[in-house]
Amino acid sequence: MPASTAPEPGEVPDIDLVKRCQAGDTRAFDVLVSRYKGRIYAMTYHMIQNETEAWDLSQEAFIKAWRALPSFKMDSAFYTWLYRITHNVVYDWLRKKKIQGDGEFDDSRTEHRIAAGAEAVPHGDQAPDTALKNAELGRRIQQAIAKLSPEHQQIILLREVEGLAYEEIAAAIPCSLGTVMSRLFYARKKLQELLKDCYENAA
């Protein structure tokens, strides 16, 4: 669902809920939490791939959003704004993990050392049925996403998972349209390299 999608019939529009939140109505914020927690959690989970941490960071994102709501001028969609906060929360967390050097986010994950045409994993036997092949592909995709830099993760998730248009992505990050296209291009190239054997086998 793109950020600019209109609310479902009968749903209170985000903008009305935001105004109530800005007046201190925590119940209105609860509606927004219910509306977007699945997307925020999914986005966070895809970036860090840890259920517990994703849960906590999603909480933190909503709390920060509540604190920042008084300054939200509604010049972008609420979800775009919320997404930006979430990304900052996750990015800060990843940076702290990197500084702590616990290995979950080290240089090998952020530096782009993958040679063109290199295989990320050796060829394995094909799974015996489609379901298994799909599960394996899903696992490989998760691993490949984890190997991208946070910027490239972000751009892939916003485009491919959230389905945002370039302009919406530029507003969410925020950056220029040229940067969106450039990052998207290189992020896809890296994913292609990381998953090359999957597509060679499938061809």
Added chain:
Amino acid sequence: MKTPPEDHDLLRWLDGEMSAAERERFDARLAADPALKAEAGMMQRLSADLRTHLPAELPVPYGDFFNSQIQRRLSQEQEQPAQVPAAAGWLGWLRLQWLAPLGLAAVVIAAGLTTLKQGAPAGGSDTYVHSIYVPNTAVHASTYHSMDAKATVLMLDGLEEMPADRKIVGFNITRGEMDEAVAATTLFDAEDNAVAVISKDARSQPVLLTSSPAR
């Protein structure tokens, strides 16, 4: 980092960002360039697989709890300064249902829960945490009750790291007897065993004097 314009064309074609006329021109290029067509095909498969395997929305584990935790934190932020349990809460200790004597050794953290029976039949499990007292101000305690699971989760934030060999014991307190002569209350479990003796300090806050050995 710049990307060549032809790569931008491929991206915009792939992402549906081209006008009809641009798309028509690019389709003609694809037809004339097998390498570009193969590249475009692989990009398309990759995009489709990403959408399939990375759902835009995931069920949040303990979704209701997720909401209630946020509401709890918002309430805390709105309550300035943080509330200190009132001395009146002392009476609740007489109905103490559950006590985790965590701080009997080095950890020095104790948490007591006051629960309120709400018409539960004998042996029933419909008990709810009514108030929480945490002597250590560095520790924040909160609870979440799930009607479906018939369970209450106690969360303690700010605990010091606990040694792996530390035993934590919970007591189900069913009644308390106050001895006014010594200003202490003895707490009994369901089998009528005395499991703890509590009193009040100079600030009328509960103090755990002794408890039965861990079992």
